[in-house]
Amino acid sequence: MIAREESSYWERACHFFRNTGFAESEGSYFIHNKNTETVKIGIMCQVSVSVSDGRVSHTVDGQTTTAGASRSDESIFKRVEKLLRKDAPCFFVVSPDIHRRSADRSLPHIRLVQPALEFTFSPDQGDGEITYAQDPAGEQQGRVMLRSSLEQSLSVQPNDSTDLKSFSELATGWIPDEDDESFFKRLENAISVLQDHPDGKMTLTRAYERESATTRSPFELYELHARMNGEYACSHFSCIRENVFSLGTTPENVLEIGGRTLSVDVVAATCRSSESDEYLARELYGNPKQIKEHRSSLKSRQNRFVPFCEEGSIRVVQDMQVKKLRNVCHLHSVFTGELLPQVTIFDLMGSVFPLLGARPKELLALADAEMTPHRYYGGVVGHLHLESGGCFLNVRNALLKDGLIHAKVGVGVIAESDAHSELLETQDKLSGLLEAIQLWVASVPCETGAGNREEPF
Numbered sequence: 001m002i003a004r005e006e007s008s009y010w011e012r013a014c015h016f017f018r019n020t021g022f023a024e025s026e027g028s029y030f031i032h033n034k035n036t037e038t039v040k041i042g043i044m045c046q047v048s049v050s051v052s053d054g055r056v057s058h059t060v061d062g063q064t065t066t067a068g069a070s071r072s073d074e075s076i077f078k079r080v081e082k083l084l085r086k087d088a089p090c091f092f093v094v095s096p097d098i099h100r101r102s103a104d105r106s107l108p109h110i111r112l113v114q115p116a117l118e119f120t121f122s123p124d125q126g127d128g129e130i131t132y133a134q135d136p137a138g139e140q141q142g143r144v145m146l147r148s149s150l151e152q153s154l155s156v157q158p159n160d161s162t163d164l165k166s167f168s169e170l171a172t173g174w175i176p177d178e179d180d181e182s183f184f185k186r187l188e189n190a191i192s193v194l195q196d197h198p199d200g201k202m203t204l205t206r207a208y209e210r211e212s213a214t215t216r217s218p219f220e221l222y223e224l225h226a227r228m229n230g231e232y233a234c235s236h237f238s239c240i241r242e243n244v245f246s247l248g249t250t251p252e253n254v255l256e257i258g259g260r261t262l263s264v265d266v267v268a269a270t271c272r273s274s275e276s277d278e279y280l281a282r283e284l285y286g287n288p289k290q291i292k293e294h295r296s297s298l299k300s301r302q303n304r305f306v307p308f309c310e311e312g313s314i315r316v317v318q319d320m321q322v323k324k325l326r327n328v329c330h331l332h333s334v335f336t337g338e339l340l341p342q343v344t345i346f347d348l349m350g351s352v353f354p355l356l357g358a359r360p361k362e363l364l365a366l367a368d369a370e371m372t373p374h375r376y377y378g379g380v381v382g383h384l385h386l387e388s389g390g391c392f393l394n395v396r397n398a399l400l401k402d403g404l405i406h407a408k409v410g411v412g413v414i415a416e417s418d419a420h421s422e423l424l425e426t427q428d429k430l431s432g433l434l435e436a437i438q439l440w441v442a443s444v445p446c447e448t449g450a451g452n453r454e455e456p457f
Contacts, residue, residue: 004127004150004154007126007154008126009037009039009121009122009123009125009126010032010039010121010226011154012121012126012127012128012149012154013030013032013039013041013119013121013128014030014219014223015149015152015154016041016119016121016128016145016146016149017030017041017219018217018219019148019149019152020041020043020145022043022044023217023218023219023237023239024217024218024219024239024245025043025044025045025239026045026239026240026241026242027042027043027044027045027048027113027115027239028041028042028043028044028045028115028238028239029041029042029091029113029115029236029237029238029239029383030219030222030236030237030238031091031234031235031236031237031238031381031382031383032226032234032235032236033233033234033383033390034231034232034233034234034235035233035234035253035256035263035265035390036256036390037122037123038120038121038122039120039121039122040089040091040118040119040120040131040383041118041119041120041121041128042089042091042113042114042115042117042118043115043116043117043118044115044116044117044138045059045113045114045115045116046060046061046085046088046114046115046116046134047059047060047061047083047084047085047088047113047114048111048112048113048114049080049083049084049110049111049112050108050110050111050112051069051076051080051098051108051109051110051111052105052107052108052109052110053105054068054069055067055068055069056068056069056076056079056080056083057108058083075350076110076350077110077346077347077349077350078346078347078350080110080112080346081344081346084112084114085114087132087386088114088115088132088134088385089114089115089118089131089132089383089384089385090112090113090114090383090384090385090389091112091113091114091115091238091382091383092110092111092112092113092380092381092382092383092384092391093110093111093238093240093246093376093379093380093381093394094109094110094111094349094353094376094379094380094381094391095107095108095109095110095374095375095376095379096353096354096355096356096374096377096378096379097109097373097374097375097379098110098353099353099354100368100373100374101371102370102371102372102373102374103373104373104375106401107240107244107375107376107401108240111240113238115132115134116133116134116135116138117130117132117133117134117138117139117141117142118130118131118132118133118385119131119142119146127146127149127150128146128149129146130142130143130146131385132385164327164431164435165435165438167427167430167431167434170431170434170435170438171208171434172438173210173211173213173441174208174209174210174407174434175208175209175210176206176207176208177206177207177208177209177370177372178206178207178370180423183204183206183423183426184419184420184423186204186369187204187411187413187417187419187422187423188419189366190202190204190366190367190413191413191415191417191418191419193363193366194363194413194414194415194417195415197359197360197363197415198415199296199359200358200359200360200363200414200415201293201296201297201358201359201412201413201414202358202359202363202366202367202412202413203356203357203358203367203368203410203411203412203413204367204370204410204411204413204422205356205368205370205374205377205378205408205409205410205411206370206408206409206410206426207370207372207406207407207408208406208407208408208409208430209404209405209406209407210404210405210437211403211404211405212400212403212404212405212441213441214440214441216440216441218237218245218247218400219237220440221247221398221400221436221437221440222235222236222237222247224436224439224440225247225248225249225396225398225432225433225436225437226249228326228432228435228436229249229325229326229396229432229436230273230324230325230326231251231323231324231325232249232250232251232325232396233250233251233252233253233265233392234249234250234253234381234382234390234392235247235248235249235250236248236381236392238381243400243401243402243403244399244400244401244402245399245400245401246376246381246394246397246398246399246400247397247398247400248381248394248395248396248397248398248433249396249397249432250381250392250393250394250395250396250397251265251267251323251325251330251332251393251395251396252265252266252267252332252392252393253265253390253391253392253393254352254355254380254382254390254391254392254393255305255345255348255352255390255391256389256390256391257339257345257348257384257387257388257389257390258387258388259387259388260338260339260341260387261336261337261338261339262305262308262309262336262337262338262339262348263334263335263336264301264302264305264334264335264336264337265332265333265334266294266297266298266301266332266333266334266335267323267330267331267332268293268294268296268297268298268330268331268412269284269287269290269291269293269294269330269331270290270328270329270330270425270428270429271283271284271290271328271329272327272328272329272428273324273325273326273327273328273329273428274329280322280329284322284329284331285320288416289414289416289417290331291320291331292414292416293412293414294320294331294333296359296414297412298316298333298335300359301335302314302335304351304352305337305348307351308337308339308340308343308347308348308351309337309338309339309340310337310338310339310340313336313337313338314335314336314337315335315336315337316333316334316335317334317335317336318332318333318334319333320332320333321333325396325432326431326432326435327428327429327431327432328425328428328429345382345384345389345390345391349380349391352380353379354368354378355378355379355380355393356368356378356410372408374408375399375401375406375408376394376397376399377394377395377397377399377406377407377408377410378393378394378395378408378410379394380392380393380394381394381397395409395410395429396429396432396433397433398433398437405437407430407433407434407437409426409429409430410426411425411426411429
């Protein structure tokens with residue numbers, strides 16, 4: 001127990017969501033945008049839109065209609081935009097499997113929900129406020145819920161420090177879709193092909209799954225993962241449908257919009273987390289391969305948004321700072337631009353897939369040779385309301401579905417990459433999520449601290 005006044009707005013938001021009784025209800029969501037220091041909590045879904053298998057399902061107050069869907073990204077995103085209520089907030093997840101041969105057909109590729117009630121927690125509103133209500137009766141219900149939360153004792157899990165276990169210990173119980181040796185060969189082959197494309201890049205992924213084997217609340221897993229994961233840009237938890245939950249902590253946005261201003265994170269180049277500035281300087285700033293990877297990603301991302309912005313408005317406002325997460329550090333840049341009139345977040349989303357792909361495009365088939373569905377890994381997750389919103393790269397995430405936990409990890413390689421180092425990077429990136437899941441399954445308090453890396457073979 002800690003005093004309420006000593007707790008953060010995120011901790012109070014978690015406490016509130018846990019006690020609403022809606023955390024495991026279809027359509028409920030919890031999304032924490034650290035970039036804007038806000039938590040949005042939506043409950044009691046009034047509108048939902050799902051796109052899968054060439055069909056669009058639109059549900060309003062329990063009544064569903066279904067129609068055929070266009071195969072064009074631009075058309076489908078603009079179509080779903082027209083189905084939403086203009087005044088209501090919206091939470092969404094989008095799967096990259098809309099472009100892939102392999103897909104989990106039991107899940108929608110695009111899922112958007114609009115709540116009857118939304119609450120916002122922030123440093124200025126640490127105990128929460130109602131920022132959307134469908135009607136006066138709902139607003140009154142929301143006020144009762146906020147008062148009730150204030151009357152309840154606030155419990156926060158401790159942040160005791162401990163050493164991180166080795167990857168092999170954390171991976172106990174997990175079944176990889178592909179063993180280390182096979183993935184290593186794919187990395188070597190990709191790097192070999194990239195020798196003929198000095199400015200090219202490929203992202204390779206690998207999948208894991210395990211049984212959940214616990215009766216603990218899925219939201220508790222989200223809390224464990226988010227609490228220990230450092231300087232993430234956005235974390236989320238959502239109930240897609242009964243017994244299906246999406247959660248994660250991503251280091252970067254794909255785009256955010258405030259008014260007509262576009263803001264984009266570029267998180268590229270990775271090394272093991274360290275408290276030593278000397279180590280980070282050597283591994284990130286002192287490594288030509290890391291600098292090239294980051295600069296290449298920055299240029300590619302800027303080019304993606306040039307058609308949607310006022311001419312000459314795109315500029316870098318943060319250049320290659322270090323972003324520290326639980327297990328890894330990245331170089332992090334930010335650029336902004338002024339959007340053209342009438343451009344919406346749905347215009348932008350229709351242009352960004354595939355996010356984990358290849359440059360040049362003809363290498364995409366080789367980069368994305370894995371047959372396991374991504375589900376929501378490598379897609380986007382986000383929130384919007386009126387003229388403000390953002391979507392975030394959905395990585396460092398898990399999907400809980402009918403007693404199984406699905407996880408994936410990806411790594412970007414260029415011509416200068418080393419296959420052994422890239423394999424270790426996948427372990428480092430995945431370790432934070434596996435640690436949280438191990439703690440969750442074992443029903444022990446969340447602990448944080450530094451870790452030890454293990455050689456793959």
